[in-house]
Amino acid sequence: MNIRTFQPGDEATQAALFNVAAFALPGFKAATAEDVKRRTRARGFDPGARFYAEEGGQVVGYCVLEPDQGRVSVPWCRKGFESAAGPLLDTALAAARARGLNTVFAAYRRDWEPVLTFLADRGFVVAREIVNFWADPVDLPTLVNRSKLPIDRLRQTDLPAVAAMGRGLLRLPDEKLESYFFANPYFPAEALLVLRGADDAPVAIGIGLESSTYADVKKVDPNAPCFRLGAFGTEGLNTKRVNGLFSFMVADPGRALTAGLALLSEASQEMTEGTVTALAAQCPSDAPHLTSFYTRYFKEHGRFPVLEKRLA
Structure with missing residues (x-):
């Protein structure tokens, strides 16, 4: 497995990965490539803080760090490639440390139990609601x-x-x-x-x-x-x-x-x-x-x- 940073054209792939991985969760709202492009075109966008896992030349998962906010996403992966989640998150946290961050946070719906469990199992604790x-x-x-x-x-x-x-x-x-x-x-x-x-x-x-x-x-x-x-x-x-x-x-x-x-x-x-x-x-x-x-x-x-x- 190879983990790389953002490249132009990843927007559609990222939206598709999220939609496939999250569609069964309560309150799911589909992402579009345009949604992702708005983020990647924003002032201050850091392409070195967005990570993609590749297997066999295909992107099978991604994880996003927003270093200016200290916010990190859970890794979203294609079915059958869930093993990429741990390395993706580890890479994002290493990037946060390299940028001098002492703390990172994640925010998700409280009824997204698999997501909250994934984060809790990796040392995230609820700080507030x-x-x-x-x-x-x-x-x-x-x-x-x-x-x-x-x-x-x-x-x-x-x-x-x-x-x-x-x-x-x-x-x-x-x-x-x-x-x-x-x-x-x-x-x-x-x-x-x-x-x-x-x-x-x-x-x-x-x-x-x-x-x-x-x-x-x-x-x-x-x-x-x-x-x-x-x-x-x-x-x-x-x-x-x-x-x-x-x-x-x-x-x-x-x-x-x-x-x-x-x-x-x-x-x-x-x-x-x-x-x-x-x-x-x-x-x-x-x-x-x-x-x-x-x-x-x-x-x-x-x-x-x-x-x-x-x-x-």
Whole structure:
């Protein structure tokens, strides 16, 4: 067996391999060559981090590492060539180590038991679940800024406070936050709201996204392992754009309820004046003060596990 890296033309083969290997799994959605091409043509694509197993001159399996995210796929193999899975994953993990990664993660549906078992057998452990929520604006309580503190837009001078607020949640290093918040091609900086304390320092930050071109939360698969654009904790990941997305962070977890209500009031008013008929949210289960807020004011829609593996 030979394992090589990506070559132009592999897109159709990769899509076909996934479709054959995964079609019997719950919620299966077929891949196309165009889907794969969008990834391989994206800025920052690393052809040396996509691996293909060949047997007798034919590609029989593949595994993908996304080094900029630290994400790895399970190996998808043709029936009868499942023995290629172990070497493919080992090659991807070796490439992750060579790129200086200390941890990798995988995210799949929680009802894809064979996939989760494969990962668990190779040292991956569930680090958290990503919980998806939705809410009908008419079902929300009458929202007012109970804190009586001012809410305005994010300023560049707020970034150190936001970075401190997001420790353990934000995925980008401090020096990349400015470009993420102020030069993001998918949402304007004006979408970011800051709740300020008496000293004008940020107490909490929220975001509300409104675009008619983004998906309707009621029509997306809530159990699919898709990170949602704008949700704090998804920075730098491949994300799905969902209309009406609300997310927030707070400096003091004890103030999550008050701060969240104030920011939700402001964001929902702005969003529902446009094309938003349902609000969306997404939150990791290891931020309990945030998940408690969404559980109280939104309806849980679905969830998926994130599995991590530390690299020696």
